[in-house]
Amino acid sequence: MRRIPILLLLTFSLLTACSRSLPVKPVVAVLLSDDVRLAKVDGLRAGLAGFGYGPEALEIRVFSAKGDRTVLNDLAEKALASHPALLVAGGGVEALALKESTARQKTPPPIVLMGVASTVRTGLVASLMHPGGNITGLDNQHAELSGKRLELLTKLLPGISRVLLLYDPLVEPSLHALEVTTGAATQLNLRVGTLPASSRDEVTAGLARLQPGQYDAALLLPGYVLEEGAQFAPQFLRLHLPVMGLLDMEGKGGLLAAYGVTSQDQGMQSARFVAKLLQGAKPAAIPVETPDNPTLMVDLRVARQLGITPSPVGMALANTVLTAAGDQP
Amino acid sequence: MKTWFGHLKIKVLSFGIVMSILPLSFFGWYGVNAARQAQVEIVQTQNQAAARTVAEELGQFINNLHTPLQLLAGTYGAGLTRLEPSERERVLYILLRDVPYLEEVALTDAGTHSLTRVSRREVTTGAGPINYDPAPDLSSVKLDVDGRPLIEVGVSLPDKAGALVARATLRGVFANIATVRGSGELRVHVVDGSGRLIGDSDFSLVLAGNTWQPPGPDQPIYQSITGDQVIGVSTPVPGTSWRVVAEVSVTTAMAPVRRLGWEFGGGALVLMAGIIALSVVFGLQLTTPLERLEAGARRIGTGDFSTKVPEGGRDELGRLITAFNGMAERLAVARQAEKLAAVGQLAAGIAHEINNPLAVISAYGEDLADRLGEEGAAKLNQEGVLTCYLAELQHQVLRCKAITRNLLDFARQGSANPEPVDVADVARQTAALTGPRARRAGVALQVEAQPDLPPVRATRDQLQQVFLNLISNALDAIEGQGEIRIDIAGADGSVRTTVTDTGSGMDKATLVRALEPFFTTKPVGRGTGLGLSTCYGIITGLGGKMEITSAPGQGTTISFTLPPWEESACASTHS
Numbered sequence: 001m002r003r004i005p006i007l008l009l010l011t012f013s014l015l016t017a018c019s020r021s022l023p024v025k026p027v028v029a030v031l032l033s034d035d036v037r038l039a040k041v042d043g044l045r046a047g048l049a050g051f052g053y054g055p056e057a058l059e060i061r062v063f064s065a066k067g068d069r070t071v072l073n074d075l076a077e078k079a080l081a082s083h084p085a086l087l088v089a090g091g092g093v094e095a096l097a098l099k100e101s102t103a104r105q106k107t108p109p110p111i112v113l114m115g116v117a118s119t120v121r122t123g124l125v126a127s128l129m130h131p132g133g134n135i136t137g138l139d140n141q142h143a144e145l146s147g148k149r150l151e152l153l154t155k156l157l158p159g160i161s162r163v164l165l166l167y168d169p170l171v172e173p174s175l176h177a178l179e180v181t182t183g184a185a186t187q188l189n190l191r192v193g194t195l196p197a198s199s200r201d202e203v204t205a206g207l208a209r210l211q212p213g214q215y216d217a218a219l220l221l222p223g224y225v226l227e228e229g230a231q232f233a234p235q236f237l238r239l240h241l242p243v244m245g246l247l248d249m250e251g252k253g254g255l256l257a258a259y260g261v262t263s264q265d266q267g268m269q270s271a272r273f274v275a276k277l278l279q280g281a282k283p284a285a286i287p288v289e290t291p292d293n294p295t296l297m298v299d300l301r302v303a304r305q306l307g308i309t310p311s312p313v314g315m316a317l318a319n320t321v322l323t324a325a326g327d328q329p
Numbered sequence: 330m331k332t333w334f335g336h337l338k339i340k341v342l343s344f345g346i347v348m349s350i351l352p353l354s355f356f357g358w359y360g361v362n363a364a365r366q367a368q369v370e371i372v373q374t375q376n377q378a379a380a381r382t383v384a385e386e387l388g389q390f391i392n393n394l395h396t397p398l399q400l401l402a403g404t405y406g407a408g409l410t411r412l413e414p415s416e417r418e419r420v421l422y423i424l425l426r427d428v429p430y431l432e433e434v435a436l437t438d439a440g441t442h443s444l445t446r447v448s449r450r451e452v453t454t455g456a457g458p459i460n461y462d463p464a465p466d467l468s469s470v471k472l473d474v475d476g477r478p479l480i481e482v483g484v485s486l487p488d489k490a491g492a493l494v495a496r497a498t499l500r501g502v503f504a505n506i507a508t509v510r511g512s513g514e515l516r517v518h519v520v521d522g523s524g525r526l527i528g529d530s531d532f533s534l535v536l537a538g539n540t541w542q543p544p545g546p547d548q549p550i551y552q553s554i555t556g557d558q559v560i561g562v563s564t565p566v567p568g569t570s571w572r573v574v575a576e577v578s579v580t581t582a583m584a585p586v587r588r589l590g591w592e593f594g595g596g597a598l599v600l601m602a603g604i605i606a607l608s609v610v611f612g613l614q615l616t617t618p619l620e621r622l623e624a625g626a627r628r629i630g631t632g633d634f635s636t637k638v639p640e641g642g643r644d645e646l647g648r649l650i651t652a653f654n655g656m657a658e659r660l661a662v663a664r665q666a667e668k669l670a671a672v673g674q675l676a677a678g679i680a681h682e683i684n685n686p687l688a689v690i691s692a693y694g695e696d697l698a699d700r701l702g703e704e705g706a707a708k709l710n711q712e713g714v715l716t717c718y719l720a721e722l723q724h725q726v727l728r729c730k731a732i733t734r735n736l737l738d739f740a741r742q743g744s745a746n747p748e749p750v751d752v753a754d755v756a757r758q759t760a761a762l763t764g765p766r767a768r769r770a771g772v773a774l775q776v777e778a779q780p781d782l783p784p785v786r787a788t789r790d791q792l793q794q795v796f797l798n799l800i801s802n803a804l805d806a807i808e809g810q811g812e813i814r815i816d817i818a819g820a821d822g823s824v825r826t827t828v829t830d831t832g833s834g835m836d837k838a839t840l841v842r843a844l845e846p847f848f849t850t851k852p853v854g855r856g857t858g859l860g861l862s863t864c865y866g867i868i869t870g871l872g873g874k875m876e877i878t879s880a881p882g883q884g885t886t887i888s889f890t891l892p893p894w895e896e897s898a899c900a901s902t903h904s
Contacts (some may be wrong), residue, residue, distance in 0.1 A: 129476055129536065144450065151452045155418075187455045276533065287536035290475045292498055293429050294449055313415050316422035317447075 025059050026278055029084035030114070031076055031098055037090040039263035040114050040270075044088065047271025053278065069093065074103040086277050088270070092117055092173055092222075095124050095135070095264040102134060110283040112273045113137030115266030116329040117173035117222045119288055128288040136283040138270045140261055141290050142222035142246055143176035147184030152296060153217055153244040154188055156257055156314030160216035162191045166203065166242065168223030169196040195289045200231070207235040220245040220255075230254055233253040242306055247297060256306070257298045257318075261291040295319040338616040345608025346601070354598045361590045365583065367550050372560045372582045376515070380564040380575035383517050387503075388411060388567035391467060391480075397428050398484035398493040407490035409436060410444060417445040424495075425449060432479060433496040437461050439489055461494045467569060470499065470521045476536045478527045501533070503528040514581040518554060520563075522570030526554055550579055618646045620654055634661035682732045682847070686725035693721050736859070747871060749894035750787040752824050753778030753817045759796035760815065763804070771810040774800070778817040785824045785891035791867045798860040799828045799887055805851055806832025806885065820890060823873075827888045835879040843877055864889075 030041055041062055048058060061082055063075045076097040080086060087102070089095035095116050102108035115118060119139040125131035128139060130197050154160060165181055168174040178194070185192045193215060197203040202236060218241045220229050230247050233254020236243050243286055247260035261269075277283060297320040303310055304324065315321070376787060402409070409417065421434045425447055435446040461483070462468065468481035483494040491674075503519065519528030520541040529535050534554055543563065544551035553559040561576030609698050619643070625638040636657055638650045645670040697718045700709055709715040756776050766772040794814075803813045811831040818825055835843060842848045844865045849858035861877075868875045868889045879885035 019383070037415075097860055141450070147452045148448075151454050154454065155422075158415075184452045187452055189455065272531070272533075276531070286533045287476065289532060289536065290477070292477075292500055296426075311415075313419045313422065316419040316428050319426060 005215055025057065026080060026085040027059045027061060028086055028274060028278075029079035029082050030060060030062045030087060030088040030090060031072070031079050031094040032062060032090040033069060033072060033093050034067045035064055037215075037263060038064070040063070040090055040267035043262075043264040043267025043269075044271050044274070045267075046264075047268035048274060051271060051275035053271075053275060058278070062189075072097045073100065080105075080109070084109060086112060086274065088112045088114050088274065089116060089137075090114055092122060092124075092171070095119075096122070099124060099135065108134045110277045111135045111137075112270055112277065112283075112289070113139065114270040115140040115261070115263070115291075117142035118176040121176050122172045128290070129290050132284045134283050136288055137273050137285040138266055139288050139290050140266055141294075142171045142260060143159060143180055143206070145260055145294060146177035146181045146219070146221055147187075147188060148294075149244050149246075150181050150184045150190070150219055151188060152257065152259055152314055152317065153219060154190070154314075155317070156244075156298065156310040157217055157242060157308065158311050158313070160190070162193065162215045162217075164193050164195055164210070164215040164218040165221060166195045166197060166206075166218060166223075167221040168198050170198045171223045174221045174223040181219065181221065203232055204235065207232060207239065210239055212238065212240050215239070215241060217241060217256075218243045222246055237305060242302070242308060247295065254302060255299060256302045256310075257296060259296045259316075260294050262295070265291065282320075297322065300324070331805065336616070337619060338612045339815045341612035341615060342605070342608050342703070345604055345612070349601045349604035349608075353600065357590075357593050357597055359588060361593065364589055365586045368583060368586050369560055372564055373549055374578060376560065376562045376575040379515055380562055380573045383519075383575070384564045384566045384573040387519065387573060388569065388573070391566070391569060394467075394480075394482045394495070394497060395484055397424060398482065399493060402484050402493055403484050405486075407486050407488045409486060409493075410438060410491045414445060418447060421445055421447040428495075428497075430497050430500075431479050431495050432498050435459065435461060435494045436491060437494060441492065443494075444491065461492070468527065468572075470527050476538070478525075478535060492598055499527050514577050516553075516555070516559075516576045516578075518574040518576070519566070520572050520574060527571070529554075531555075541572075553578075565760075613856055615646070618642070625653060625657070629657055629660065634658075634664055671798060679732070679736070679847075683729055686728045688707055689725045690722055693718055693725075747786045747788055747894075750789050751782070752785055752787075752792065752794055752826055752891065753782060755789060755792045755818060756796055756815050756826065758794050759800065763797070763800045765812065767800075767804060770807065772804060772807050773812045774815075776815045776817070779819055782817065782824050782903070783817055783822075783893040785871075785873075786894045787871050787891055791871070795830075795864045795867055795889070798864050802828035802860055803828065803832060803885070806830055806834075808833065823890045823892050824836035825888060827886060829886045830885060831884045833875075834881045834883050834885055836881050838881055840877060843879075861887075889904045 030044070032038065032041070041060065043053075045060060048054070048060075061079070061084070063079045065072045065075055072093060078096075079098070080101050087098050089098050089111055091114075094110065095113055098111050102111065113124065113135060115138050116122075116124065117140055119125050119131075119137075120127055121143075124135055125133065150163065153163065163185065165178060167178045180193060195203070195206040195210075197206050212326055218236065218239075220243060229243065236254050242256040243254065245255040245258040269289065273286060276286060296312040296314075296318045298310060298315060298318040299322040300310070301322060302322045388647045401420065405420070406414070409420070412420070417436055421436060424434050425431055431449075433446065433448040433451070435443040437443050441461050443461065444458070446453045446456070446459060459475065462481070466483065470478045470480055473479055479496050480499060481494060481496050483492050485492045499519075516530070518526055518534075518541060521527050524541045524543065526535050526539045526541060539554040541554055541563075542551075544561075549560050549562075550558060551561065553561065558579040559576040560579060560582050561574055563572040563574040565572050618638075621638045625636045628636040634657055638653055639649055640650050640654065652877040697709075697715070700714065706715065709718075753776070760774050760776050764774060800813060800815075807813070807830060813831075814827075814829045816829070839850060844862050845858070846862040847858035848862075862885075865875050868891070871891055873889055873891040875887070875889040877885065877887050
């Protein structure tokens with residue numbers, strides 16, 4: 001009988017020693033609608049390493065729908081079932097899916113927005129200063145910057161007067177951006193036409209109905225489908241349309257220019273939220289941030305294909321200029 | 330009943346513990362407190378150095394905010410306002426591109442209205458002119474719609490033709506100052522003149538609109554914006570109303586002191602354990618002989634003079650035990666001598682008492698033998714002399730028999746089985762028996778008893794013997810008329826009987842020997858000296874107490890108390 005307390009003490013000491021030697025590594029589950037957003041995850045990893053959450057201290061599990069929006073809700077459930085310390089949404093549709101999944105939880109895990117547009121308008125947060133609930137993170141201001149994109153398009157191409165706006169009527173930030181852009185167009189004395197499209201086929205079909213010369217330029221508004229703008233490059237070329245896009249589309253493939261914050265920077269800025277929440281902060285008390293330094297990228301290769309020369313005024317703000325051999329930036 | 334603290338060993342142990350804890354606690358508290366103060370001073374010195382470095386760098390950086398504007402103003406001069414609008418726009422966009430923390434740049438005319446304005450977010454084309462402050466050197470901190478803090482800096486163009494005004498985001502400014510982010514455990518905040526947080530490595534705190542409350546002048550430890558208790562200092566940023574606050578959390582800063590405290594505490598615990606162990610050892614060494622002495626004294630008190638306390642040690646306790654054992658031996662010898670003396674006294678008393686009748690018997694026998702030889706038995710018988718001699722001889726024999734019977738009574742005291750006895754009843758019965766003698770002597774004999782008294786633990790015969798002896802002694806002590814009073818009353822559950830007479834009383838010397846067997850003040854032949862000692866033996870044998878108070882000429886009062894009859898106690902006694 002006297003040995004029982006000693007055995008219990010030894011067992012407790014052994015368990016304590018084991019628990020010290022095998023610290024539990026927290027898990028962060030990242031939900032992506034497409035692998036195109038993996039650049040945000042790269043930025044997140046780099047940012048977290050700066051806060052002491054390298055691969056040895058934190059496991060990041062990526063759940064990507066690989067472009068198939070229909071599986072997003074199931075993936076959100078799977079991400080939640082992996083018992084993460086917190087969830088990270090790669091964009092707006094991912095954030096909505098995660099919000100819906102965690103709504104049924106008694107104590108839902110925090111959700112970090114890794115660059116999401118129109119966070120207040122979509123109801124993800126109550127306000128930027130006081131988000132409330134279990135969601136906080138980075139609002140990438142894509143909708144708010146749409147007006148500036150239109151202005152910069154006129155700075156690059158001063159002679160344009162008719163601009164085509166491509167938007168997704170099923171995506172709230174896209175509608176938000178449409179409002180902002182329409183207002184800016186009035187201020188800039190531009191005429192705009194719209195092409196609503198919620199799928200690649202609709203984009204293709206819509207562009208096919210247009211005639212060359214019908215518009216002087218086009219502007220991509222934030223939207224899930226429009227992030228794949230590169231695949232519509234042949235149609236844009238056929239219509240002789242210089243296109244301005246969002247920078248987190250990486251501005252590659254057929255766009256003349258893009259303005260915004262890179263996916264890498266969005267991921268990196270979101271890392272601080274993840275670190276703070278891992279340290280026990282409450283998401284409701286962390287204000288939603290906006291990016292500081294949107295940058296302009298211009299692809300002179302596209303300009304050459306279209307046979308146009310961007311104005312020096314617009315080029316003056318370009319932080320990145322993509323050129324082919326022999327081009328003058 | 331002895332409480333746990335009534336034990337000497339507990340007191341010794343407590344003394345050891347208190348005397349180990351008190352000084353250790355005091356010196357520990359003093360030492361840790363001194364180390365804590367020293368650590369606060371060290372941390373404050375480090376904080377001060379860090380705050381100064383950051384403040385100087387920040388001040389320099391704020392000063393340098395003007396540099397790109399000054400370069401532009403210097404390059405174009407007043408001609409900047411005369412450039413084509415598109416060219417002015419291009420120039421300002423280049424400035425915006427090359428200085429990442431600028432949010433907006435504007436060129437104003439002499440009247441401070443914007444001629445050209447470019448922004449990173451806002452659509453400025455067609456927005457109309459904006460009126461600026463006249464070339465502010467450095468504006469106060471303003472918040473944009475997203476809650477981000479901004480400042481405005483301005484540079485005048487030559488000839489006051491206009492000015493270049495730029496809005497910079499403070500997050501961008503602080504992002505360019507590595508030291509603002511702090512290093513290690515150091516945390517650096519920047520606050521404006523009103524105390525509002527405008528710069529922090531955690532920008533969420535800035536957006537949340539936190540305000541820094543400056544601590545008191547001698548208050549190095551206070552609650553930070555983060556909610557933690559910190560040790561911190563603040564220093565002004567040159568050229569601004571801002572302050573740089575450098576803080577280290579108390580938890581982190583005091584880790585070495587805490588470690589010292591734990592180490593000291595651990596050492597103190599070991600030391601205390603040692604002192605307590607020594608206290609136990611010395612306490613037991615002190616108290617064990619004392620406990621043995623106590624037990625020995627108790628045994629001697631019960632009459633066991635053969636008790637021997639184990640000896641040991643040469644200290645005072647050892648010598649005390651040796652002296653105690655010696656005392657016990659001497660007491661045993663004295664008790665033996667006393668017994669022998671008592672036996673001798675008893676024998677002398679018996680011899681003395683029996684010697685007188687025997688002497689009378691011897692004299693009468695010798696005289697009768699002489700007269701029988703001289704006068705003949707017939708003549709002596711005829712004259713009744715023979716009958717008279719024989720009667721006297723019988724009287725003396727009866728006197729001897731009475732002495733031996735009293736001796737037997739004395740020897741038998743307390744041997745009978747006790748029973749519930751009504752004291753008042755026995756007293757009245759005995760008074761009735763002795764009433765004629767008292768009346769003849771002119772002595773009033775009264776018995777007063779409190780009603781409903783409990784029966785006492787006694788035997789009726791023994792109690793009657795006591796009353797008989799006491800009344801008889803009282804009658805013998807009264808010369809002429811007098812009074813004997815017997816009062817019986819309850820006393821704390823027992824029954825107290827007081828026999829008071831108005832006799833001659835006893836002096837102190839007589840009173841001391843009153844209970845001694847065969848001690849008597851009565852004339853020879855009237856008392857055996859066994860009455861009172863028999864009474865005392867009976868009363869104490871029944872578990873009672875007896876007291877005598879007397880003074881010459883003031884009579885004598887003899888009180889005895891007997892315990893009440895208790896069935897269970899007596900049953901167990903019987904069994």
